[in-house]
Amino acid sequence: MSNSKSETGPRLGEFVAMMALMTSLVAMSIDTMLPALSDIGAELGVQRVNDNQLVVTMLFLGLAVGQLFYGALSDTIGRKRAIYLGYAVFFAGSLLAIFAVSFPMMLAGRLLQGLGVAGPRGVSMALIRDRFQGSAMAQVMSFISVIFILVPIIAPTLGQAILLVADWRAIFIALFVMGVISLLWFALRQPETLPPARRAPFSIRRIARALHEVLGNPVALGYTLMAGLISGALQGYLTSAQQIFQFQYGLGTLFPLIFAINALSLGMASFVNGRVVMRYGMRTLLQKALLALCTLSILLVGVVLATHGQPPLALLMVILLPTFFCVGILFGNMNSMAMEPLGHIAGVGAAVVGSLSTLVATPLGAGIGQAYNGTLVPLALGFATFALGALVLMRWAEGARPAYRGPQPAE
Numbered sequence: 001m002s003n004s005k006s007e008t009g010p011r012l013g014e015f016v017a018m019m020a021l022m023t024s025l026v027a028m029s030i031d032t033m034l035p036a037l038s039d040i041g042a043e044l045g046v047q048r049v050n051d052n053q054l055v056v057t058m059l060f061l062g063l064a065v066g067q068l069f070y071g072a073l074s075d076t077i078g079r080k081r082a083i084y085l086g087y088a089v090f091f092a093g094s095l096l097a098i099f100a101v102s103f104p105m106m107l108a109g110r111l112l113q114g115l116g117v118a119g120p121r122g123v124s125m126a127l128i129r130d131r132f133q134g135s136a137m138a139q140v141m142s143f144i145s146v147i148f149i150l151v152p153i154i155a156p157t158l159g160q161a162i163l164l165v166a167d168w169r170a171i172f173i174a175l176f177v178m179g180v181i182s183l184l185w186f187a188l189r190q191p192e193t194l195p196p197a198r199r200a201p202f203s204i205r206r207i208a209r210a211l212h213e214v215l216g217n218p219v220a221l222g223y224t225l226m227a228g229l230i231s232g233a234l235q236g237y238l239t240s241a242q243q244i245f246q247f248q249y250g251l252g253t254l255f256p257l258i259f260a261i262n263a264l265s266l267g268m269a270s271f272v273n274g275r276v277v278m279r280y281g282m283r284t285l286l287q288k289a290l291l292a293l294c295t296l297s298i299l300l301v302g303v304v305l306a307t308h309g310q311p312p313l314a315l316l317m318v319i320l321l322p323t324f325f326c327v328g329i330l331f332g333n334m335n336s337m338a339m340e341p342l343g344h345i346a347g348v349g350a351a352v353v354g355s356l357s358t359l360v361a362t363p364l365g366a367g368i369g370q371a372y373n374g375t376l377v378p379l380a381l382g383f384a385t386f387a388l389g390a391l392v393l394m395r396w397a398e399g400a401r402p403a404y405r406g407p408q409p410a411e
Helices: 012-023 025-031 034-043 049-066 070-077 079-098 103-131 134-165 169-189 204-216 218-248 252-280 282-306 313-331 334-370 377-400
Strands: none
Touching (some): 012 134, 025 049, 034 049, 034 134, 034 252, 049 334, 070 079, 079 103, 079 169, 103 169, 134 252, 204 218, 204 334, 252 282, 313 334
16 A cells, blocks of 8 residues: 555655755744844844844744644645745745844744744645655655754854855845745645645634643643743753854854754754664653753753853863753654644644643743853753753653543544
8 A cells, every 4th residue: 555645746855855945944044043143133223132032032932823823724724825824924024024124123023934934834744644644754754854953053054154245134035035935836836735625614612622631631731841841941042052152152153063063963863763762662762861961951050150151162062962962852752742642633732732832932941041141051050940840740741641541532
């Protein structure tokens, strides 16, 4: 039996490349901006340097809200129309950012960009499920995951390269052009995968029921909040990395290199996780990675305090590389653990879990970033606090598992 549900549309290689380009728009929109944060703040009159980080934070906020609705919307109006809507919002946000004359205008543009990219990112996963099943679907997702690993490595370098020949607005123009190319490719080559006969009415009530079920299930809620804490630590790093490496350590234009090395560690963990998870199991890998992360985070706090907030760069990297490797292992398993009791509402359940964890992570990450004081103390304390909090949540979720059967699938 074929593992492909539909033979319509581009061949596998072209389809994977098209989906990868669409979904990578999220990471590109975040990471290409990092080298430009100071330039943006200086031109738009930002008074507090830490407020430059809001350029990153607002995109995460838009993404958190947007991913809750696009999946359900695509079940009603079709995959292509939902993706078109996401692109339209993204383009509107990009134009606001390109022509921004004030910082609030920039933040509004970034919020719209986040709301917009949630469409192509979320609906493309549903589109893949429409076209493929079984090992074919796993193969497509594996190919796309390679792009997820590569984009955070190259995106800051691309942003820095643009800044060498143009100003920060050119980065937004590049993102706009990338969006146009991916949209035209998708519109011209990919047919609709959800025919009208299979569509369902849009229902806020269905989303609300899924949210209620996640909040009422200790296993789903515990791992969702855990994902929020770990993502919050990572967002804290993303928002403050430019200030730490470019200015505190004086690396200047070499900042993207250090960022790429850390991103490679996180990406390699995702690759390794995919190879060993069937042998050892999600729960075992998650527990060991979280215990290691707690140990490394506490070690980082001790080193940072002992060196008055600025350990030697080489020592810092020795600690950060395995730390990000642990984070990568956790990302490979936390959402799956949260979804384990939600199989009967997998589609809308995944949207709720993703949205809720991002809504938890965004203010936590912003808190770490806004606390930056020219030292690594806020970041180190944030990682340690959130890692220990995640450990408590994991113990709570696992303790509730034997006694909690959860709601059964509707007949």
